[in-house]
Amino acid sequence: MKKQIYLSMSVAALVVAAEAIAVLSPVRASQSGGAPTIASLAIPERTKAILQRSCRDCHSNETTWPWYSRIQPIAMLIQHDVSIGRQHLDFSSWGRHPARPIASHNELEEICDVVSKGSMPPGRYLLMHSSARLTTEEVKTICDFADSLR
Numbered sequence: 001m002k003k004q005i006y007l008s009m010s011v012a013a014l015v016v017a018a019e020a021i022a023v024l025s026p027v028r029a030s031q032s033g034g035a036p037t038i039a040s041l042a043i044p045e046r047t048k049a050i051l052q053r054s055c056r057d058c059h060s061n062e063t064t065w066p067w068y069s070r071i072q073p074i075a076m077l078i079q080h081d082v083s084i085g086r087q088h089l090d091f092s093s094w095g096r097h098p099a100r101p102i103a104s105h106n107e108l109e110e111i112c113d114v115v116s117k118g119s120m121p122p123g124r125y126l127l128m129h130s131s132a133r134l135t136t137e138e139v140k141t142i143c144d145f146a147d148s149l150r
């Protein structure tokens, strides 16, 4: 009996520790902090809405963390996605350089490329965010936007 109590206490302690690690992680801490939001970018509204709905969680500082992002080991996987996603493409950096207000040529080309191939948003994200799936028309909207800036 005593053994069982010890066991359940250690499980509870592990859960609390995992939660603390998830909440204290630096990725999570870097919320907006004054960086430009997607809403404030000078880009067409239709494009903005798509980026907000389907890309923002991993490619900006405006991540919405779902409840399950506090539970290990899912927390680690999600934080990895967000930090790597931001390294590859970060909409929060787009408004920062007055000389180059929007993305680089390369970024734009890649954005059209990945949505056309269907590799973004990633399948694992669509499992929990089915509304982030892009229609053919939305893929075209993204590519037309990328073309218009070249």
Ligand code: HEC
Pocket: 051, 054, 055, 056, 057, 058, 059, 080, 081, 082, 084, 085, 088, 089, 107, 110, 111, 114, 115, 120, 121, 122, 125, 134
């Ligand atoms: C679940 C998080 C997540 C979402 C949502 C997401 N991405 Fe990504 N994205 C990543 C990660 C992680 C990478 C790094 C490369 C990889 O893992 O494939 C990446 C890489 C990229 C790259 C760089 C590709 C390369 O080959 O370097 C582009 C461009 C991109 N994403 C665009 C988008 C666009 C546009 C959307 C919305 C339609 C989107 N992503 C949605 C996580 C995400």
